[in-house]
Amino acid sequence: MRSDDSRGRLDPWGSNQVFSYEKIFSDFGIEPIENVIGDLPEVPPFIRRRVVIGHRDYGLVVEAMRRGDPFHILTGFMPSGMPHLGHLMVMKEVVWHTNHGGNGYIAIADREAHAVRGLSWEDCRRYAREYLRCLYALGFSGKTYFQSRNEAVKDLAFEASTKVNLSELHAIYGFGPETSLSHPMSVITQVADILYPQVDAGPAPTLVPVGIDQDPHIRLTRDVAHKLLMFTVERRGDLVSVRSKNAPEEALLAVHSAFPHSKRYEGHVDIQDGSLDLVSKRVRAIERAFGGFGFVTPSSTYHIFMPGLQGGKMSSSIPESLFGFQEEDESVKKKVMNALTGGRATLEEQRRLGGEPDRCPIFLLNLFHLIDDDRELDELRRACLQGKLMCGTCKKHTVERVTGFLHDFRERMDMVSHMVEG
Numbered sequence: 001m002r003s004d005d006s007r008g009r010l011d012p013w014g015s016n017q018v019f020s021y022e023k024i025f026s027d028f029g030i031e032p033i034e035n036v037i038g039d040l041p042e043v044p045p046f047i048r049r050r051v052v053i054g055h056r057d058y059g060l061v062v063e064a065m066r067r068g069d070p071f072h073i074l075t076g077f078m079p080s081g082m083p084h085l086g087h088l089m090v091m092k093e094v095v096w097h098t099n100h101g102g103n104g105y106i107a108i109a110d111r112e113a114h115a116v117r118g119l120s121w122e123d124c125r126r127y128a129r130e131y132l133r134c135l136y137a138l139g140f141s142g143k144t145y146f147q148s149r150n151e152a153v154k155d156l157a158f159e160a161s162t163k164v165n166l167s168e169l170h171a172i173y174g175f176g177p178e179t180s181l182s183h184p185m186s187v188i189t190q191v192a193d194i195l196y197p198q199v200d201a202g203p204a205p206t207l208v209p210v211g212i213d214q215d216p217h218i219r220l221t222r223d224v225a226h227k228l229l230m231f232t233v234e235r236r237g238d239l240v241s242v243r244s245k246n247a248p249e250e251a252l253l254a255v256h257s258a259f260p261h262s263k264r265y266e267g268h269v270d271i272q273d274g275s276l277d278l279v280s281k282r283v284r285a286i287e288r289a290f291g292g293f294g295f296v297t298p299s300s301t302y303h304i305f306m307p308g309l310q311g312g313k314m315s316s317s318i319p320e321s322l323f324g325f326q327e328e329d330e331s332v333k334k335k336v337m338n339a340l341t342g343g344r345a346t347l348e349e350q351r352r353l354g355g356e357p358d359r360c361p362i363f364l365l366n367l368f369h370l371i372d373d374d375r376e377l378d379e380l381r382r383a384c385l386q387g388k389l390m391c392g393t394c395k396k397h398t399v400e401r402v403t404g405f406l407h408d409f410r411e412r413m414d415m416v417s418h419m420v421e422g
Contacts, residue, residue: 039063
């Protein structure tokens with residue numbers, strides 16, 4: 001199906017979607033990543049190389065990173081098949097943020113795999129172990145859990161479900177009368193996954209790096225997080241106003257008492273010349289003390305998809321579009337040598353017009369994972385554009401890089417196998 005239909009809907013479970021990122025950003029209010037790059041303590045390769053291109057409220061996380069304040073970084077993996085190169089980029093994003101102070105969380109979406117893909121629980125566990133080995137091989141440190149085993153996530157999912165109705169799920173996902181109840185249940189579980197770090201470790205900016213097709217889950221979770229708040233905190237001129245949404249009267253009184261010289265009215269408290277950030281933090285603590293959540297609305301970043309070797313989306317359902325981490329060298333070589341490229345129809349045209357590396361799965365394979373040095377990557381791109389590098393030669397060099405990468409990565413996976421609980 002298409003990435004957006006007449007109602008502007010994205011399908012988180014589609015495997016052959018075509019994305020117009022500019023249109024989706026415009027339709028759904030996603031910001032370009034460029035407007036926060038200057039505030040980062042350093043620009044990671046996945047942003048520098050335009051793999052991550054958009055965000056929602058990433059500035060909250062960047063500010064926490066710069067200040068040394070707590071922040072969370074979470075993503076989830078649906079264990080519906082063996083992990084492959086298409087999964088590594090989001091893993092690298094998580095590891096980079098944990099290395100820069102984030103509290104790392106990984107959700108294994110086995111409930112989703114069971115509900116949406118029909119996998120057995122044993123297959124979910126078997127695939128999940130491979131995802132976790134990949135993460136630990138990349139240097140992940142943090143908490144991992146299975147949806148089906150996390151009682152706090154299940155309880156939070158039930159609480160979240162009180163703020164969502166079926167008409168919303170129809171509008172966002174297209175669910176209808178024929179939709180199995182397990183499907184919306186898995187959606188609500190994902191909402192709970194995204195909010196769980198703030199229940200487990202306290203309210204703080206929370207980043208969820210995803211592909212653009214997962215934005216429906218982000219939008220739904222941001223809406224639920226807001227609905228679950230007892231208070232809203234907003235600046236109104238020189239005042240910071242704390243307004244009750246569903247807070248007990250005692251909680252509103254506690255807010256008034258926490259800020260000397262504040263003025264209490266029916267349903268809200270106004271604070272003269274207060275810091276919005278300071279007031280928000282203190283109000284969240286009060287909300288938690290009275291049994292609320294005090295959520296910070298979660299943030300997200302959006303990465304482009306690594307194309308499959310035959311074009312289109314890299315997908316486990318299309319074996320020729322990818323290779324697995326345990327695949328034999330000969331099979332990998334065959335797939336790379338048979339891959340589509342951004343080359344021209346003939347050698348003469350290639351030399352005269354140059355190739356189109358930005359549309360080439362082989363070049364993008366190097367950009368995403370195989371060439372760390374930016375200057376080397378730029379030289380590869382220039383040689384292609386100038387018609388100095390033929391596709392066959394480029395593929396042969398890429399085969400060497402791929403096999404070396406896979407040998408090294410398999411060794412690292414084997415070294416961390418003991419860290420995986422299953």
